[in-house]
Amino acid sequence: xxxxxxxxxxxxxxxxxxxxxxxxxxxxxxxxxxxxxxxxxxxxxxxxxxxxxxxxxxxxxxxxxxxxxxxxxxxxxxxxxxxxxxxxxxxxxxxxxxxxxxxxxxxxxxxxxxxxxxxxxxxxxxxxxxxxxxxxxxxxxxxxxxxxxxxxxxxxxxxxxxxxxxxxxxxxxxxxxxxxxxxxxxxxxxxxxxxxxxxxxxxxxxxxxxxxxxxxxxxxxxxxxxxxxxxxxxxxxxxxxxxxxxxxxxxxxxxxxxx
Numbered sequence: 001x002x003x004x005x006x007x008x009x010x011x012x013x014x015x016x017x018x019x020x021x022x023x024x025x026x027x028x029x030x031x032x033x034x035x036x037x038x039x040x041x042x043x044x045x046x047x048x049x050x051x052x053x054x055x056x057x058x059x060x061x062x063x064x065x066x067x068x069x070x071x072x073x074x075x076x077x078x079x080x081x082x083x084x085x086x087x088x089x090x091x092x093x094x095x096x097x098x099x100x101x102x103x104x105x106x107x108x109x110x111x112x113x114x115x116x117x118x119x120x121x122x123x124x125x126x127x128x129x130x131x132x133x134x135x136x137x138x139x140x141x142x143x144x145x146x147x148x149x150x151x152x153x154x155x156x157x158x159x160x161x162x163x164x165x166x167x168x169x170x171x172x173x174x175x176x177x178x179x180x181x182x183x184x185x186x187x188x189x190x191x192x193x194x195x196x197x198x199x200x201x202x203x204x205x206x207x208x209x210x211x212x213x214x215x216x217x218x219x220x221x222x223x224x225x226x227x228x229x230x231x232x233x234x235x236x237x238x239x240x241x242x243x244x245x246x247x248x249x250x251x252x253x254x255x256x257x258x259x
Contacts, residue, residue, distance in 0.1 A: 005092040007032055016090040019072040027052055027065035028074055032092050039091025040103040043077060043084040063150075080104035184221045189214045 007029065011017060020028045030052035035041040041048070043066070049058040066086065069075050076087045087106050191214055192199040193206030200207045 005033060005037075005094045007092060011090065011092065014090055016072075016074050020074050021068050021072065024065040024068045024072075027062060028069055031069075031075065031086070031088060035086075035088055035091065036101045036103055037091070037094055037099045038101045038103060038105070039075075039088030040085055040101065040105075042103070043086050060151075076106055078106040080107065184218060189217055 011032070017025075017028060031041075031048075032039075034048070034051045045059050045063045045066070048066075049056070049062040052058070052062060066075070066077070070077050073089055075089060078085055078087065081104055085103060085106075190197050190210055191207075193204060193210050196204060196207050199211070
């Protein structure tokens with residue numbers, strides 16, 4: 001069962017905390033209570049962001065805060081067991097009797113006294129940060145490069161998404177081919193009489209009447225198309241002619257009468 005740890009006024013007045021930039025202090029306060037009894041935890045930005053700022057998209061902000069806390073000396077960033085870790089320079093005071101930690105110490109920080117097959121806390125937490133400062137600087141560089149690489153990857157992903165979106169827009173803008181109109185002659189009455197469906201050059205009264213009927217039908221179709229185009233064009237130029245009386249104010253004042 002974990003033991004309760006409390007941030008004391010001495011912790012808030014400590015040089016380690018006072019050197020922290022104001023913007024990163026909420027993260028520093030959260031790390032005090034979200035690290036183990038030795039003040040250590042694995043450096044997984046997404047996990048730390050979820051613990052310190054639940055429900056918020058704060059991974060990038062936490063990475064920036066960790067870099068600032070490392071530079072201010074509030075914590076040390078190091079690698080151990082093939083993973084990245086952080087160690088607070090000033091862990092909170094707590095009753096450590098029977099307390100064991102599984103997090104590895106920073107390199108060159110000195111041996112820890114084994115206790116029940118695991119690491120026990122028996123050394124000065126201030127010495128933890130001083131002894132691992134050099135390794136922490138190198139680890140800090142690696143974290144910065146990792147953060148920059150993640151930022152570059154996000155930029156590339158956003159650029160690819162924008163390019164895909166623009167490609168979709170350009171695809172939508174491509175003109176679709178117009179469906180051809182059906183020629184009127186295909187629906188026109190026959191040019192000749194039933195006895196001469198293709199027409200006849202010689203005299204034939206029924207063929208003459210059929211040609212006349214066909215000509216009238218074609219003229220009506222052409223006129224109908226022109227009339228539809230006229231109404232469509234007229235609908236685009238709607239005029240708003242209001243009677244003069246409707247422009248008078250509610251109080252009876254007529255603007256024309258004032259001049």
